[in-house]
Amino acid sequence: MSEFVLEQQNEAASVALQPKDMIRRLVWKICVATLILMAIGSATRVMNAGLACPDWPLCYGELVPAKQMNLQVFLEWFHRLDAALIGFSAIALCGSSWWYRRSLPKWLPWASTFALFLIVFQGILGGLTVTQLLRFDIVTAHLGMALLFFTTLLIIGTSLIPYQGTGTVGKLPWVGLTAAIFVYLQSLLGALVGSRWALHQCFSGNQLCNVMYSHIFGLVPPTIATLAVVLISWRTPALHPALRKLANLAGGLLILQLLLGVATFRLHLQVEPLTVSHQAIGATLLGTLVVFTVLSLRDGLTSREVQSSLTEKF
Numbered sequence: 001m002s003e004f005v006l007e008q009q010n011e012a013a014s015v016a017l018q019p020k021d022m023i024r025r026l027v028w029k030i031c032v033a034t035l036i037l038m039a040i041g042s043a044t045r046v047m048n049a050g051l052a053c054p055d056w057p058l059c060y061g062e063l064v065p066a067k068q069m070n071l072q073v074f075l076e077w078f079h080r081l082d083a084a085l086i087g088f089s090a091i092a093l094c095g096s097s098w099w100y101r102r103s104l105p106k107w108l109p110w111a112s113t114f115a116l117f118l119i120v121f122q123g124i125l126g127g128l129t130v131t132q133l134l135r136f137d138i139v140t141a142h143l144g145m146a147l148l149f150f151t152t153l154l155i156i157g158t159s160l161i162p163y164q165g166t167g168t169v170g171k172l173p174w175v176g177l178t179a180a181i182f183v184y185l186q187s188l189l190g191a192l193v194g195s196r197w198a199l200h201q202c203f204s205g206n207q208l209c210n211v212m213y214s215h216i217f218g219l220v221p222p223t224i225a226t227l228a229v230v231l232i233s234w235r236t237p238a239l240h241p242a243l244r245k246l247a248n249l250a251g252g253l254l255i256l257q258l259l260l261g262v263a264t265f266r267l268h269l270q271v272e273p274l275t276v277s278h279q280a281i282g283a284t285l286l287g288t289l290v291v292f293t294v295l296s297l298r299d300g301l302t303s304r305e306v307q308s309s310l311t312e313k314f
Contacts, residue, residue: 019100020160023093023108027157030089034150035283037082041143042279044075045194046272050139052076056130083126090119111156118149139195144188147283151184151290158294165299168238173300175232176293179225179250183286186222189215190282199269219261226254226285229292240299246292253285 044050049072053059059077060068069077090112097104097112125142132138193199198211233239233247260278269275 024160031153039280040079042276046275049075050134056127090116115152136195140191143191154290158291166240169296169299173296180289182222182225189218250288257281
């Protein structure tokens with residue numbers, strides 16, 4: 001009889017976890033699609049394909065412009081297709097979060113609603129980039145909003161994964177948060193350099209060199225902050241293995257990003273895959289720091305909860 005009751009309890013527990021697991025998997029899938037979307041968007045820019053489809057939201061008035069299809073049109077069309085799929089996925093995420101809200105954390109429906117708002121605004125900016133003929137401020141805001149949406153999804157997904165901290169993080173959450181903010185701001189500077197073609201204009205006519213140099217010298221704060229994350233993680237005893245791996249990954253991505261930046265600068269953005277990789281690795285570095293920060297914050301909360309319980313006992 002007792003075994004039957006335990007089986008029923010286990011089944012009930014697994015059913016209760018199903019919505020959370022489903023939403024977590026959906027969030028991570030949207031994260032991957034968003035990273036791909038940003039890489040395609042970068043390829044669209046460097047291949048001068050931003051206006052390959054002269055109208056919006058259709059392309060030459062069609063869902064699939066088969067007659068006009070070439071590499072540039074395909075890039076812009078596929079970029080919109082991926083964006084549309086992400087938009088529908090965000091709607092599904094928001095709807096599911098509210099539908100299963102009784103078996104989910106209270107913050108999740110509101111967080112998914114915020115993510116939906118971001119992707120809707122991102123779609124509006126995407127339309128404006130075409131109708132306003134790639135105006136640089138709109139293009140920069142377009143990437144900035146994509147990174148913010150990507151970051152929001154990572155925070156949601158990381159908050160939902162099972163994690164038991166060791167309580168030894170110390171100041172690491174704030175160091176990680178600082179590094180993530182600096183990387184985000186540096187990404188915006190990079191988007192500004194790209195949207196204004198500052199590197200080309202500086203080399204060809206000594207114009208907009210201040211914009212280009214702002215990005216070059218702007219790499220100092222995120223580099224120092226990311227290295228601080230790595231070094232402090234190495235020196236922190238009994239740190240959770242997941243945090244150590246994330247810190248090492250951030251360090252490796254930082255080195256790769258710096259090498260790609262030097263290569264794209266020396267080659268004057270003439271090798272498109274390098275330029276696309278530079279932006280994609282930058283977004284991946286930002287995502288790694290965000291995941292590190294969220295997990296370390298959870299680790300710190302675990303430490304405070306343990307200390308609070310010990311205080312109550314004694």
